[in-house]
Amino acid sequence: MRKFLHQGDGYQHILMIFLDGLGLGETDPKHNPLALYPDIWPQAGVGPTHPHLACLPLDACLGVAGLPQSATGQTALLAGINAPALLGRHMQGFPSRRLVEMLQEHSIFVRMKTCGKTATFANAYRHPEDESTQARLSVTSHALKASGQPFRSLDQLWRKEALTHDFTNQKLLEKGYDVPLFTPEEAAHILIKLASQYDFTLYEHFLTDLIAHRGTPTEITDHVLLVTRFIRSCVEEALRAELFLIITSDHGNIEASQVKTHTRNPVPLIWLDKKDLTRLPPPADIAGVTPWILKLLDCESV
Template sequence: LGLGEKDAAKNPLAATENLEPLANFKNEFAPIVFDGLLTPTDARLGVEGRPQSASGQTTILTGTNAPALLGHHKQGFPNQILRDVIKENSIFLQLKRLKIEPNVFANAYTPQFFESVPRWKSATTCALEAADLPFRRLPDLLGRKALFHDFTNESLIERNFDIPLFSAKEAGAILAGLTEIYRFTLYEHFITDKIGHAQDFDWAEKHLPKLAEFLRETLARVDFENTTVILTSDHGNLENLSIRTHTLNDVPTIVWGRMKREIAARVKTLTDITPAVLYLLS
């Protein structure tokens, strides 16, 4: 999700109503709900080519400029070089070293992940393993202590899992509740990237209002006196459905709550996310 042109012909964020706080555009910054602060964030990181998932996520989760280290943007899953970076610099590990705990990756994993561990693992999975933190599983989801990346569980239900359907309101309450238990809570959502690659306007117009409602419901329940919420992205994509690839746009980083002005001022590129979190929690 990047900061694209306000062009309803190619940007579903401009063509769909009631998308706060997602509907933000290049050089046109409207007030953010719940008094959030938006800072355009460089995902290109001084490296030619289109920003990609593996290197962008590694950068977010470690503070290391992964594309500069590789000399290119890396798509998909981290290679060995990036896995080594995450193993030594994962945000979860850095927090653990500073004795800032407990922390959680809120996303639930299905049994298939543990029955046949994939050869390629996501950057967030590697970051969690680096700190030897437990995975959230489907019993955690059933106990409302975790969310699937598809926060409604629709995709799990389609795969015949015996899982309840969550409304955006229910999912927001679950995520907000985790912030009351953990010092640092990370949640990852990537359906927007799938929509972008599919260039599917209908899917975007169906999904984006639910995602926006989920975010608003989460924000409505967070204690902003004691909690900071940071929303960011590893690259642009969905904001231009006229192309199938990622974009070169800045991504929005939005900060709410405690020390929001100080944290927003610190974020200029994706390399600044982990240092900002460490500063905030130290």
């Protein structure tokens, strides 16, 4: 029997896949490459057609003018705080000291630890702090570091206990890195197996944003197909593993192929599966995602 998502039932395993720069766009594939795969990707006003996927729009602008950006958006997502409103602006790139302080206090990994839950970051990489103590870290790195946990290593990648941000590693191989090549389906299998061992798992993929900024139309559609294959397999494997899968983003970008910048579109909150959530309503904006996940895991008091 699949577990219900009612508060108090203590859902056991939650996997959150964070796809950078993926919003809700038009239903016309000429303008929105995600619309080629409506089974997985919702568009404005239209949910995924996959029978086990539900979706709601999340506001990513958080009441602040201008285009939403990664540093503030990801802090909002992973600390449950309206970071752009507190800073008075959307901030791109690496987090400022103020954002790092928010993550140190409120990061989802810190709050899981306080609550006695196991939580992990599935991404492996050669950590920048291994090379320089002055290295600047991303929001996700700070979110994990604040909990005192180590980062996953490239050894763990070879042992299939982690993925890189480039889940197939194809782009890293092209750059000359010594990493294994996975199919999107193999990568999904590795991720679901890992997530089945923790109360909460985060996986970050940011090529969606990078390729939307810099890629050609062909590169963008090729990448959307790759991500779709990966997510489709994650959905099928998560169903079998009775794992609660959440897919969301920090701001729009790849859903609007006419522009190379971020968008002010809402981002999707996609989840598996269509259970009655009336007793635990989903969030309305990206800052509500972490509190929602904490409630799903019965950590609402932290």
